[in-house]
Amino acid sequence: MEEYFCPKCKEKLLELPPYEGKFPSWLVAPPLNYECPHGHGPFWKFEVLQEKDFRCFGEGYREVPGSAGQVREFVITVGLVSGYEGGEPVSTGKVGDAACEWMIKKARDKKPFLTGVLSPGEVLYSFPITSDSGESWTVGREPVVKFSGEVVPLYNSSLTDGEVIELLNDLAATLGEAAGQVRVYLRYLDKVWILQKKGSKTPQEDMTRASLSYEKE
Numbered sequence: 001m002e003e004y005f006c007p008k009c010k011e012k013l014l015e016l017p018p019y020e021g022k023f024p025s026w027l028v029a030p031p032l033n034y035e036c037p038h039g040h041g042p043f044w045k046f047e048v049l050q051e052k053d054f055r056c057f058g059e060g061y062r063e064v065p066g067s068a069g070q071v072r073e074f075v076i077t078v079g080l081v082s083g084y085e086g087g088e089p090v091s092t093g094k095v096g097d098a099a100c101e102w103m104i105k106k107a108r109d110k111k112p113f114l115t116g117v118l119s120p121g122e123v124l125y126s127f128p129i130t131s132d133s134g135e136s137w138t139v140g141r142e143p144v145v146k147f148s149g150e151v152v153p154l155y156n157s158s159l160t161d162g163e164v165i166e167l168l169n170d171l172a173a174t175l176g177e178a179a180g181q182v183r184v185y186l187r188y189l190d191k192v193w194i195l196q197k198k199g200s201k202t203p204q205e206d207m208t209r210a211s212l213s214y215e216k217e
């Protein structure tokens with residue numbers, strides 16, 4: 001058992017079994033509020049754990065213990081037009097719902113998950129069209145959503161980069177499925193990669209090879 005004391009008068013406030021999980025502690029036990037019998041507090045459990053004086057900023061804001069850490073950002077980009085060439089448009093809300101369901105499932109299973117911000121965007125690209133009169137280039141514009149976030153030190157500091165990549169692939173596949181996408185684009189730290197639905201092809205696949213051979217000439 002671990003004992004927690006009032007930071008002001010050292011009165012023992014509670015005893016808890018040591019926390020050993022790698023998952024966000026609030027999934028295992030929600031943060032609890034404690035008051036000292038001598039009128040100190042209330043203290044949040046993590047405040048009791050820290051037992052230090054916090055510097056306040058502005059009108060009483062202070063840094064949350066355990067919230068500071070290395071930046072570990074990720075972005076998942078998902079198209080909002082299913083398939084290729086005039087497919088059905090998918091709403092941002094549908095992708096958001098899929099992300100929320102994914103988080104809820106992870107939380108229910110007491111598994112770690114990633115949170116982030118869903119932002120609308122538009123992808124712009126150019127590609128060649130081959131016709132009887134030769135090759136010309138045109139542009140494509142498609143609505144996309146970006147689910148961007150970071151590995152939050154307060155809740156997920158114990159996740160390794162490998163575990164984060166596993167979670168990103170799982171989430172990207174879920175979002176890609178919800179939006180009917182052949183490909184989903186990922187970025188984590190200084191790496192980018194693409195997931196592609198099994199058994200599917202993109203119009204760009206042949207084109208990429210054509211462009212590569214073109215560059216070499």
Ligand SMILES: [Zn+2]
Nearest residue numbers: 006009036040
């Ligand atoms: Zn006290």
